[in-house]
Amino acid sequence: MPQENSQTSAKRPKITRGQVIAAVDTLGQGIANGTYPQGSTLAIEQELAASLGVGRNALREAVKVLSGKGLISTAPRSGTKIRPMSDWNMLDPDVLRWHADPETASPEFMLDLIELRQIIEPRAAALAAERATKADLAEILAAYEDMANTEADKQEHLEADIRFHTAVLKASHNRVLSHFRYAISTYLRAHVKLGKEQSKSINNDDLERHHKIAWAIASGQSKTAYQLTEEMLQTNRLHFKEEA
Amino acid sequence: MPQENSQTSAKRPKITRGQVIAAVDTLGQGIANGTYPQGSTLAIEQELAASLGVGRNALREAVKVLSGKGLISTAPRSGTKIRPMSDWNMLDPDVLRWHADPETASPEFMLDLIELRQIIEPRAAALAAERATKADLAEILAAYEDMANTEADKQEHLEADIRFHTAVLKASHNRVLSHFRYAISTYLRAHVKLGKEQSKSINNDDLERHHKIAWAIASGQSKTAYQLTEEMLQTNRLHFKEEA
DNA sequence: GTTTACATTTAATGTGATTAATGATAATTT
DNA sequence: AAATTATCATTAATCACATTAAATGTAAAC
Numbered sequence: 001m002p003q004e005n006s007q008t009s010a011k012r013p014k015i016t017r018g019q020v021i022a023a024v025d026t027l028g029q030g031i032a033n034g035t036y037p038q039g040s041t042l043a044i045e046q047e048l049a050a051s052l053g054v055g056r057n058a059l060r061e062a063v064k065v066l067s068g069k070g071l072i073s074t075a076p077r078s079g080t081k082i083r084p085m086s087d088w089n090m091l092d093p094d095v096l097r098w099h100a101d102p103e104t105a106s107p108e109f110m111l112d113l114i115e116l117r118q119i120i121e122p123r124a125a126a127l128a129a130e131r132a133t134k135a136d137l138a139e140i141l142a143a144y145e146d147m148a149n150t151e152a153d154k155q156e157h158l159e160a161d162i163r164f165h166t167a168v169l170k171a172s173h174n175r176v177l178s179h180f181r182y183a184i185s186t187y188l189r190a191h192v193k194l195g196k197e198q199s200k201s202i203n204n205d206d207l208e209r210h211h212k213i214a215w216a217i218a219s220g221q222s223k224t225a226y227q228l229t230e231e232m233l234q235t236n237r238l239h240f241k242e243e244a
Numbered sequence: 245m246p247q248e249n250s251q252t253s254a255k256r257p258k259i260t261r262g263q264v265i266a267a268v269d270t271l272g273q274g275i276a277n278g279t280y281p282q283g284s285t286l287a288i289e290q291e292l293a294a295s296l297g298v299g300r301n302a303l304r305e306a307v308k309v310l311s312g313k314g315l316i317s318t319a320p321r322s323g324t325k326i327r328p329m330s331d332w333n334m335l336d337p338d339v340l341r342w343h344a345d346p347e348t349a350s351p352e353f354m355l356d357l358i359e360l361r362q363i364i365e366p367r368a369a370a371l372a373a374e375r376a377t378k379a380d381l382a383e384i385l386a387a388y389e390d391m392a393n394t395e396a397d398k399q400e401h402l403e404a405d406i407r408f409h410t411a412v413l414k415a416s417h418n419r420v421l422s423h424f425r426y427a428i429s430t431y432l433r434a435h436v437k438l439g440k441e442q443s444k445s446i447n448n449d450d451l452e453r454h455h456k457i458a459w460a461i462a463s464g465q466s467k468t469a470y471q472l473t474e475e476m477l478q479t480n481r482l483h484f485k486e487e488a
Numbered sequence: 489g490t491t492t493a494c495a496t497t498t499a500a501t502g503t504g505a506t507t508a509a510t511g512a513t514a515a516t517t518t
Numbered sequence: 519a520a521a522t523t524a525t526c527a528t529t530a531a532t533c534a535c536a537t538t539a540a541a542t543g544t545a546a547a548c
Contacts, residue, residue, distance in 0.1 A: 019531070020308060043499095055532045057301070060501090061308045064264060068309040068338070074500075075540080090420050091335035094312070112418045115371075119421075123363045174356045176334045176427070177363075183420070263502065287528095299503045304530090320510040320529045 019054040023062035024094075026052055031071050031082055032098035041079035042072075069095055093182035100186045102193040111237075113187040118233045120180050121165070125213060125229040128171035129222035136171035137218050143167050144214050147207060158192050164210060171217065206232070263298040267306035268338075270296055275315050275326055276342035285323035286316075313339055337426035344430045346437040355481075357431040362477045364424050365409070369457060369473040372415035373466035380415035381462050387411050388458050391451060402436050408454060415461065450476070 030036050042063075052059065063080055066072045070088040074080040088095050099109060128136070146160035165188070166181040209232045216225040274280050286307075296303065307324055310316045314332045318324040332339050343353060372380070390404035409432070410425040453476045460469040 024312070057532060058530085061305050064305045065308050065312040068268070068312050070337075079499075086419070086422070089336060090423050092333060093314075109419065112420045115418055116420045119367045120363065127359075174359055175330070175353065176356045176360050178330070179334050299501095301504085302502060318529070321512050321527065323528070 020058040020061045020065075023052050023054045023059055024065050027062055027066060028069075028071065028094060028098045029101065031066070032095070033101060033104040036082050038082050038084050041081050043079070071095070091179075091183065093186075096183055096186040100190045102190050105190060110187070110190065113183060114233065114237045116180075117184060117187065118230070118237070120177065121168070121184070121233060122226045122229040124169050124172040124174075124177055124180075125217060125225040126222040127174065127177070128168050129217045129220050129225040131173045132171035132217055136167065139167040140164065140171065140214050140217060144210055147210060151203065151207070154192065158188060161210075162188055164214075168213070168217065202235075205235070264302040264305045264309075267296050267298045267302055268309050271306055271310060272313075272315065272338060272342045273345065275310070276339070277345060277348035280326050282326050282328050285325050287323075315339070335423075335427065337430075340427055340430040344434040346434050349434060354431070354434065357427060358477065358481045360424075361428060361431065362474070362481070364421065365412070365428070365477060366470045366473040368413050368416040368418075368421050368424075369461060369469040370466040371418065371421070372412050373461045373464050373469040375417045376415035376461055380411065383411040384408065384415065384458050384461060388454055391454060395447065395451070398436065402432060405454075406432055408458075412457070412461065446479075449479070 027036075036042065054062075063072055063074065067074060069092050071083060072080055073083050088099075090096065090099065099105065100113070128140075132140070143160055143164035143166075147157060147164060150156040150160055162181075162185045165184050169178050169181050169184070172178065209228060213225055213228045213232070216222075216228060271280075280286065298306075307316055307318065311318060313336050315327060316324055317327050317331075332343075334340065334343070343349065344357070372384075376384070387404055387408035387410075391401060391408060394400040394404055406425075406429045409428050413422050413425050413428070416422065453472060457469055457472045457476070460466075460472055
């Protein structure tokens with residue numbers, strides 16, 4: 001349910017129902033951005049914690065969800081504590097979203113995400129070139145078309161970009177690999193929100209590269225797909241680094 | 245808390261306290277192995293669901309945790325349903341553990357995990373060769389020593405093996421990459437539980453390879469570390485395939 | 489003086505019941 | 519026939535109470 005929210009949060013600023021998921025989101029964000037520092041204890045029982053505007057029981061359910069994501073540990077008498085960052089499930093969609101919040105995200109984490117992309121996506125593209133079905137190809141090509149047609153609208157262009165990379169991952173036909181769509185979309189969203197205004201020429205190069213990648217996958221050239229994806233991410237990284 | 249349990253579950257068969265985490269585990273396993281088929285609705289309100297031996301409130305918290313892991317969706321009137329497998333967070337430690345349960349795990353999923361290892365680990369080893377600190381190296385070498393000294397005890401050998409790969413990932417100094425330790429340890433545990441008895445010569449080769457990898461990382465030879473890790477996983481895969 | 493044993497205390501966990509909101513289905517009306 | 523309304527089953531949320539378990543402090547014993 002939380003990641004359901006992560007998709008629609010942009011369109012639904014107000015959450016009328018679902019106190020517990022609101023509490024999960026607020027607490028998760030607070031933990032990620034350091035409002036609740038690591039090692040500190042949260043006084044659940046106190047009404048203070050219920051200052052989130054939810055009842056005690058809803059808060060408890062929220063704490064349980066966050067425990068499941070590794071953000072919190074609970075033990076009698078010692079209280080509910082914030083666990084050290086090395087313990088949270090960085091691959092959880094929600095944790096990724098909170099931790100990559102443009103307001104507070106550390107540049108190091110962004111670089112970690114780029115590194116992950118550089119490792120995952122070229123191989124995923126190569127696998128896609130070997131295994132993509134016609135339906136997969138249709139999705140990839142449709143996403144590319146959307147990218148080409150939405151160069152004016154930044155938001156729409158971003159969504160199409162995410163669709164493109166998601167479709168490639170899906171075409172790899174590896175159930176685990178496909179789940180990196182969350183990490184990638186989180187990175188892309190944070191990237192644009194950080195105001196990385198790219199020049200028109202760079203954008204054109206980027207679009208051109210996506211076209212070549214789609215073509216390589218469609219024609220089954222796995223090695224080419226690998227190399228093109230690697231190049232795309234390399235320039236992406238350089239571009240990020242020189243600004244950071 | 246759940247992944248805390250995943251570590252100690254072998255040593256603590258009985259869970260005296262923590263009804264909700266017991267419910268999470270039981271339900272999670274049940275969903276993963278198909279006891280509760282995808283798309284089916286769970287009757288929470290009914291005492292039937294409380295046949296797990298826990299109260300309604302604990303069950304509700306368990307449902308929330310599983311929602312957070314993408315296994316379940318809840319909506320008024322339509323009920324709480326099991327989401328399609330493509331929606332679960334396959335990278336969550338608990339979900340991995342449930343889904344890779346040797347009793348019911350599909351061979352395809354095991355192959356997906358090997359494929360993931362082939363993508364991640366060589367690059368992680370290469371990064372470790374570039375970035376490992378002395379403390380990291382000490383951990384890797386200690387894990388190797390443990391592997392060499394526990395060839396008699398299969399269980400201890402497995403734990404040392406897991407420590408080795410975890411240490412390499414940690415030495416990559418990428419906060420996201422490090423979290424693949426769960427996927428890798430899950431795979432390794434499932435692999436040995438599936439009764440993949442390896443001949444003594446293969447085991448010796450494997451140990452020898454770990455030694456070479458540790459040496460390559462210690463001496464900063466990233467390319468060698470990459471290739472050796474790739475080879476190790478390649479033979480691993482072949483070995484798995486010929487039995488599957 | 490140090491350690492062990494026990495009782496106390498405090499916060500989390502578990503249970504049950506009740507009320508409110510939500511959304512899908514069915515029925516009614518235009 | 520389409521649209522609006524009414525109904526009803528189910529989740530969501532909160533309250534109040536009982537239980538459990540661990541940390542602290544006190545006292546006794548070595």
